[in-house]
Amino acid sequence: MRSNRSFFAPGRSVLRSLPFVSRGLFVLFFFLLAYGAIAVAEVKPAPRPLVVGSKNFTEGVVLGELVRALASTAGPADHRQALGGTRLVFNALASGEIDVYAEYTGTLTHEILAKQKPGSLEEIRAILDKSGLLTSESLGFKDNFALGMRRDLAERLNIRRISDLRAHPELVFRFGTEFMERGDGWPGLREHYGLPQEDVLGIEHDLAYRGLAAGEVELTDLYTTDAEIAYYDLLTLEDDLNYFPPYEALLLYRAELAETHPAALEAMLRLQGEISEAEMVSMNARVKLGRVQENVVAADFLRESLGVEIHARETRRVDRFFRYTGQHLALVASSLSFAILIAVPLGVAAARRPRLAQVILGVVGVAQTIPALALLVFMIPLFGIGAGPAVVALFLYSLLPIVRNTHTGLMGIPLPLRESAEALGLPSGARLRLIEGPLAAPSILAGIKTAAVINVGAATLGALVGAGGYGQPILTGIRLDDMGLILEGAVPAALLALCVQWLFEWAERAVIPAGLRTRSRV
């Protein structure tokens, strides 16, 4: 009676012999997996070009573009734009993920090296030398911190100096997030001047200007080279008690560049002493107010001031769209396919062992409660900057919905059905494959769908750690107050979420076993 032809006999493909586990799910999954694999392969560093970094404000990005453009005259050079705040970018330099970025002496003395309290550039250099870092000479301008308010308001309240603020405790202060926390920022300033204001909050630096213009914000921190000072006709208050240190702009770079990229180093150091404060203000203005891209502004400066001819052109919107889409899809696909590979077995294990279930669901649940931003930052020391931390963070976020839905899907199968399968004599693995899996498939797929949709949205945060994707134009758009750029990221992100939703609904229809669908027909 028995033959040696197995249940999944040759001649019938595995897919066809599993009528109940839909082919749709398989195809979708393998597509995801393949895409994820390609994406991960791409994440690996290529043969090493020089990597320039920049902090997430316009001047930082412009200086980064200047350095990249000069370095590229000597060899390949990348610019990882607007990576994040001071700490993040400095750590990226210290760990060797970037080779150079533009920094300010005041930030070095009062924030990065605040513990050592260096008093001079020589002392700064001595400390940095121990970490294998070097500084260039000044680039030629200072970009100091200052407090600013609208000239009309300042005149009305008769405020000219910072100490005048003591008499106006009701003023609304909004500071850049970094200024709120830095040692040389608000906490020290408040103490130094004994300022009484209570309504003080952190806000994206560039949004503060808009608040100021709209009258919602009455005082904010400024960089003295900001283009907005002139544009909004702001008054910078005199630092009469000498709180702010000087912020001389310079390049901070890794010592080994002298060996690994000597020509590039020499080229970029040509910037020393070449940029005047007026030139910097005007470059900032062209980017922020004139909406010219940083690479173009940088190329123009190099041609006019240094006589270096750099070929730069504005990136086209379509090119940007495809690049961001590729990056975004890579983030989502790789994190989601890893999550499926791990979470489905975890869900099965949880369903099989109730005591294990509490541990698994607990741990996975905790991962979900970590705020996305914090999770990204936690990942940086482990996975560096770029796609790595973003993929891991998204992966962790995707686990819970999939594990939970796998677990509830399996637990929701009526006991008589589970016992019938057992009573037939099917071993555990076969029960999972033939009975429990297909019955739980709709629930599992719903979990994957939830994870995917969350993932598409959360992946926009990846831009904060240099992972690119649709978050990039959103961040740049916020920085440049350019609604067009913000929409360039926000609209495709929303559309992608809809597409993912639609794709999974299609797959759901294919994966729900036909026998369960008849319920609606009867």
Add this chain to the structure above:
Amino acid sequence: MIELSHVTKRYVESTALDDCDLVIAPGETTVLIGPSGCGKSTILRLMIGLQLPDEGLIRFSGQPLELSALPALRQRMGYVLQDGGLFPHLSARDNVTLMARYVGWDAQNVSRRVEELAELTHFPIDGLDRFPLELSGGQQQRVSLMRALMLDPEVLLLDEPLGALDPMIRFELQNDLREIFSRLSKTVVMVTHDLGEAAFFGDTIVLLRGGKIVQRGTLQQMLNSPADEFVARFIQAQRAPFEAMERRP
């Protein structure tokens, strides 16, 4: 064929089976009967290893029922539940043939066996490709029976197989079932709470109460010499409606 010796099964709040000895004779139909909660289903579930006894030993053809031996032994038993327990995502045919395909029967043997069983259980051939939800309750039970019989097991375990059916279909299936049992001469253990049904099927009736076997024998024996007051009352309670009708002019 199946032998329970000193079997006890406890749950947190109750003892479902209390030091039970029971021998199921091969080729016979044994009916388990008793009030709700007395442990009838528990006995069947222990026999097919869905639960393990807390104390005592269960043997199948002399072989102790152990975890490692279970999958193989289960293929020698067929198990039918009150509501069928059919897999909703599989067609009637796939439900019936699932196990045969799993153990590697070839397609020809499988389809020959299905036709045989459909005829035996009076199941319409064109219903085979429908899903359980597209079948009537009686048809579902026939599919469930076919599934239990597919591998030609030595023992059939039936837990109130007719419990969820309306009286007409129930009557029809009772007759079909008895015919099947006598044709196949299998060892059958069946649970019911209907005395008439028990007498209709059972070579031997086992009456349980509170996890203990109170009496074992034919209906006639229980009528003539009930083991105790409970047996007499149990039989009386089930006969009462019919006697009341007979007394009417």
